[in-house]
Amino acid sequence: MNTGRPLLLPAGYPAVIRRLIATAICLPLALPALSAADDSGLPPAQLYLQSCAACHGVDGAGAMPGVPDLSAASGPLTKPIDALLALVQKGIPARDGMGMPPKGGNPDLTEAQLRAILQYMKHEFAR
Numbered sequence: 001m002n003t004g005r006p007l008l009l010p011a012g013y014p015a016v017i018r019r020l021i022a023t024a025i026c027l028p029l030a031l032p033a034l035s036a037a038d039d040s041g042l043p044p045a046q047l048y049l050q051s052c053a054a055c056h057g058v059d060g061a062g063a064m065p066g067v068p069d070l071s072a073a074s075g076p077l078t079k080p081i082d083a084l085l086a087l088v089q090k091g092i093p094a095r096d097g098m099g100m101p102p103k104g105g106n107p108d109l110t111e112a113q114l115r116a117i118l119q120y121m122k123h124e125f126a127r
């Protein structure tokens with residue numbers, strides 16, 4: 001029997017399948033990038049998005065209550081890199097809002113990567 005349509009398949013079948021295929025292709029590509037083990041070659045913007053943006057937002061203004069706006073021209077990002085690095089490596093205990101885990105919760109980040117991220121944040125946000 002040939003009805004001209006695939007049997008027993010909903011009308012949206014091709015779109016669904018396309019999405020599944022896209023997911024199947026993209027997931028393996030995305031997963032290695034998300035696991036921090038060997039992301040040393042990633043640009044700082046990428047590292048920032050992976051490890052910091054969940055709290056600090058893509059624009060540094062803070063993505064949730066309790067996270068300060070780092071985009072102010074005279075804000076914390078005007079501190080020297082070394083001072084910021086020390087804070088980020090150690091983490092910041094919660095005070096009134098929420099705290100920050102050491103290295104933003106990504107222990108795989110190297111000092112060089114953290115410096116690169118902080119340079120990126122200073123350059124992109126604090127102006």
Ligand code: HEC
Nearest residue numbers: 051052055066067068076084092095098099100103104117
């Ligand atoms: C779980 C949420 C969270 C993540 C993830 C996070 N931060 Fe933070 N960060 C905070 C909070 C909250 C503060 C403010 C802490 C305070 O001053 O009480 C903060 C403050 C900062 C500051 C300002 C420090 C200062 O001198 O006031 C810098 C710089 C910073 N974070 C960098 C980073 C970097 C770099 C990453 C990624 C490697 C990162 N953060 C990931 C929550 C986070």
